[in-house]
Amino acid sequence: MAWYTIEHSCGHASERQIYGTNVHGERERKAAGLGRFNCPDCAATDRAVTSDAATGVADELGWPGLLGSQRQVEWAQRLRLETIDELDRICRTTGMPEARHNWARGVLLAQTSAEQWIGFRGGNPNRSRIENCLNLTDLMPVPDLVRAWAADPARDIADAFCDECR
Structure with a gap:
């Protein structure tokens, strides 16, 4: 020592x-x-700036608030923004229909527990964060169809979600 x-x-x-x-x-x-x-002080400042920016984006876009302790909410705001950005990137690169993209985004944004968002980050290392989010939530049952989509976002299963996706 x-x-x-x-x-x-x-x-x-x-x-x-x-x-x-x-x-x-x-x-x-x-x-x-x-x-x-x-250093720990600079890292804390960076986290606070990033959390404030994520909170600003969430407020600007009208996303639902997160529930949890202040520290959990600050952390989860960053994770949620990163996850939604990842979803948007996947949708752009795979040419996903807009209705399907909006549906997946709605499923993710419906999760308002900061604790769950923090838990999503670990998940299975062989899965994307989006798949972990869609599969690990205990508060919102997720059908097998969502798991199939998360496992292969390029797969054309959109028509099973809603009429607009066909």
């Missing part, structure tokens, strides 16, 4: 206690790895 001065990528320095053996220079490698990131 030793204290190291970490020179962060933001230019600030911080003191960290790094635990573990140092037989093969493990602590020095850990210290060098920590230096590739911003």
Whole structure:
């Protein structure tokens, strides 16, 4: 156990206690790895700015508010914006019909639990975040058809969703 001065990528320095053996220079490698990131203060500022921007976008677009603690909501706002951006990108690149895109967006935006949005980020690493969102929600049952769409967004199953998608 030793204290190291970490020179962060933001230019600030911080003191960290790094635990573990140092037989093969493990602590020095850990210290060098920590230096590739911003210091805790700058990272918190970056998160706050990103959360404020995500909240502004959500308010501007009229998305429903998220429920949870203040910290959960701030984090979930960022995750929700990233997920909706990912959905929009997939829809543009695959040529998904607009009605199907709006339907999928509505399913995602119907989830108002900040805790669920935070839980979506982990999910199955072999799935996209959108598929994790559509499959992991306990509050909203999701049909197998949604799972099939999430597994293969290019697959043409839109006509099964609604009449406008045909």
